[in-house]
Amino acid sequence: MDxxxxxxxxxxxxxxxxxxxxRKGPTGVGKTLxxxxxxxxxxxxxxxxxxxxxxAHRYNSDNMITLFTFNRGAWIMDPLEAVKRYGTKDIxxxxxxxxxxxxxxxxxxxxLYLENDAVSVRHIDGNVLVRWKFSDLQEQFxxxxxxxxxxxxxxxxxxxxxxxxxxxxxxxKGTTKDILxxxxxxxxxxxxxxxxxxxxxxxxxxxxxRVHEKDLPLIFSMSEVIA
DNA sequence: GGTACCTGGAA
DNA sequence: ATTCCAGGTAC
Numbered sequence: 001m002d003x004x005x006x007x008x009x010x011x012x013x014x015x016x017x018x019x020x021x022x023r024k025g026p027t028g029v030g031k032t033l034x035x036x037x038x039x040x041x042x043x044x045x046x047x048x049x050x051x052x053x054x055x056a057h058r059y060n061s062d063n064m065i066t067l068f069t070f071n072r073g074a075w076i077m078d079p080l081e082a083v084k085r086y087g088t089k090d091i092x093x094x095x096x097x098x099x100x101x102x103x104x105x106x107x108x109x110x111x112l113y114l115e116n117d118a119v120s121v122r123h124i125d126g127n128v129l130v131r132w133k134f135s136d137l138q139e140q141f142x143x144x145x146x147x148x149x150x151x152x153x154x155x156x157x158x159x160x161x162x163x164x165x166x167x168x169x170x171x172x173k174g175t176t177k178d179i180l181x182x183x184x185x186x187x188x189x190x191x192x193x194x195x196x197x198x199x200x201x202x203x204x205x206x207x208x209x210r211v212h213e214k215d216l217p218l219i220f221s222m223s224e225v226i227a
Numbered sequence: 228g229g230t231a232c233c234t235g236g237a238a
Numbered sequence: 239a240t241t242c243c244a245g246g247t248a249c
Contacts, residue, residue: 025234026244034234042231043247056235061238071231079230090242098242107241115240201229205244208235229249236244 001039002050003226007150009037010169010227018156018163028151028220029056036166045144052171057213061206062192064100065213068144071195076120077129079195079202081201086110087197096196100210102187112184112191119184121193129185130207134181137209141180147173148220151212170226174221180209184213188215205213 001009013019022035033056034041034187039048043170045068048054054221055065076143086108087095097108101121103113108123118130148169153164183189190212195204 023245027234027246027247029236030234031246041233041247043231045232047234051231058236061236066233066235088242096242100240100242102240111234194241196243197233203229204231205235206232228241232246232248234244237239237242 001037001048003052003149006037006049006054007169007227008150010031010166013166014227015039015101018154018165021162021164024162027153028162029058032056032164033151033153033166036192041161045140047144047146049149052149052173053145054151055150056151056153056166059152059162062212063211064208065150065216066194066208066210067189068140069130070140070210071130071204071207072133073136074207074210075130077127080197080200082129083195083197083202085127090196092198097193098196099193099195101191106223114185121191134178134184135185138180140177141175141209144216145175147171147175150214150216169227171226172216172223175219176221179219183211183219186227188218196219 008119023031101112103112113120113122118133119128153166192208195202
């Protein structure tokens with residue numbers, strides 16, 4: 001599906017008004033939009049549209065947008081061991097590493113460390129948990145996000161069921177080479193650890209490379225409302 | 228059965 | 239801003 005086809009289909013979805021979420025939980029908005037567009041769910045690290053990646057976002061949500069995830073070959077420490085050593089307990093007692101990392105250490109003693117060609121997550125005890133080469137990150141970004149179509153949805157609950165009204169789509173494009181390294185250095189692209197103890201293994205949702213909506217213009221030079 | 232991606236959140 | 243979190247599939 002190219003951008004023009006997307007616009008055609010999206011305008012029809014807009015006219016539907018509020019539609020019931022096809023999945024409970026945070027991911028319902030993306031699942032519902034994709035299904036109505038006729039896009040099959042997948043886990044391929046390529047854009048959903050021809051030449052652009054699709055993102056759905058609830059209106060008034062201040063959460064970061066995940067540009068891509070990347071873990072392949074990056075973990076130096078065994079992830080489950082890292083969770084057990086440095087994780088924090090959630091409300092049910094489950095250990096997890098759910099941190100948006102920064103260059104100053106967090107409450108668990110973990111911090112980002114910058115090298116010439118890589119960025120890593122380290123602990124103050126000296127251990128390196130995970131390390132990504134900028135060249136790998138840049139490649140993943142280029143493959144996944146040649147451009148971005150950001151779709152906004154109003155959300156409301158009717159009893160336990162969430163409904164979405166998709167009402168606007170924004171096209172962002174015009175990113176630049178080496179954007180990954182610069183953006184990680186200056187904190188525009190944030191590294192989000194998202195894994196927990198699943199008993200015999202670590203359940204890893206994938207380290208997210210994420211950006212606040214307000215910072216998107218720092219990554220993409222052009223934006224236009226397309227629907 | 229574990230890994231690595233996908234899709235996204237809350238207080 | 240920080241601490242913390244969600245439901246999915248291919249292989």
